Amino acid sequence: MSKCKxxxxxxxxxxxxxxxxxxxxxxxxxxxxxxxxxxxDSR
Amino acid sequence: xxxxxxxxxxxxxxxxxxxxxxxxxxxxxxxxxxTWLLPEEADNLGSSKAQIIEINGNCNFxxxxxxxxxxxxETMKPQCPLLDNKLCSVYNQRPLVCRTYPVGLTSIDxxxxxxxxxxxxxxxxxxxxxxxxxxxxxxxILSDCSLDLFDNIITTYSAVDNLFKYPEGRNEYExxxxxxxxxxxxxxx
Numbered sequence: 001m002s003k004c005k006x007x008x009x010x011x012x013x014x015x016x017x018x019x020x021x022x023x024x025x026x027x028x029x030x031x032x033x034x035x036x037x038x039x040x041d042s043r
Numbered sequence: 044x045x046x047x048x049x050x051x052x053x054x055x056x057x058x059x060x061x062x063x064x065x066x067x068x069x070x071x072x073x074x075x076x077x078t079w080l081l082p083e084e085a086d087n088l089g090s091s092k093a094q095i096i097e098i099n100g101n102c103n104f105x106x107x108x109x110x111x112x113x114x115x116x117e118t119m120k121p122q123c124p125l126l127d128n129k130l131c132s133v134y135n136q137r138p139l140v141c142r143t144y145p146v147g148l149t150s151i152d153x154x155x156x157x158x159x160x161x162x163x164x165x166x167x168x169x170x171x172x173x174x175x176x177x178x179x180x181x182x183x184i185l186s187d188c189s190l191d192l193f194d195n196i197i198t199t200y201s202a203v204d205n206l207f208k209y210p211e212g213r214n215e216y217e218x219x220x221x222x223x224x225x226x227x228x229x230x231x232x
Contacts, residue, residue: 005211007116015097015100
């Protein structure tokens with residue numbers, strides 16, 4: 001990607017959101033050891 | 044047929060292998076401007092160190108203004124914040140727009156075209172014959188895309204293009220093919 005001369009037309013901007021990383025929930029965090037154990041067992 | 048974005052990345056990466064040697068000697072400024080993203084890329088890069096901004100609910104960009112407040116989206120050629128010591132810090136995840144440069148999309152009189160930008164050492168150095176060969180290979184890749192993938196790219200860029208303006212004029216380019224014509228080729232294949 002190089003030096004594109006385009007800029008955004010601020011008059012056309014109606015909404016700006018900063019996308020945040022999906023939060024790691026406690027449930028997902030707890031799921032990891034179970035998942036890895038399953039992988040280990042299957043080997 | 045190319046059905047997924049990762050397959051498309053792979054095809055362009057293979058075609059561009061030889062360009063990397065020339066990129067190392069390029070003296071043009073690099074990685075400037077507003078880097079637009081396909082929805083899938085915004086999701087993937089959003090979980091990396093890149094900060095993604097979503098404009099008007101349907102246009103995603105790498106936020107070039109991480110350290111700048113207030114943000115002025117009319118700032119010319121902001122440097123990509125993911126450039127680290129002149130190298131891309133998300134190289135393996137870099138978006139399509141970065142992978143295909145100097146090939147890119149632009150609108151002319153409201154219609155979208157794939158073009159070859161001229162402000163690139165590779166573009167400038169190619170002989171007529173090698174340029175024709177390169178263009179043919181690019182068009183082969185694009186026309187090998189599935190209709191869904193092609194439409195995803197065009198629809199996304201169309202929304203981005205509507206947001207853009209060019210106060211200092213456009214970059215120089217030569218037209219490779221209209222998106223409409225390419226879409227017809229894909230539809231008929």
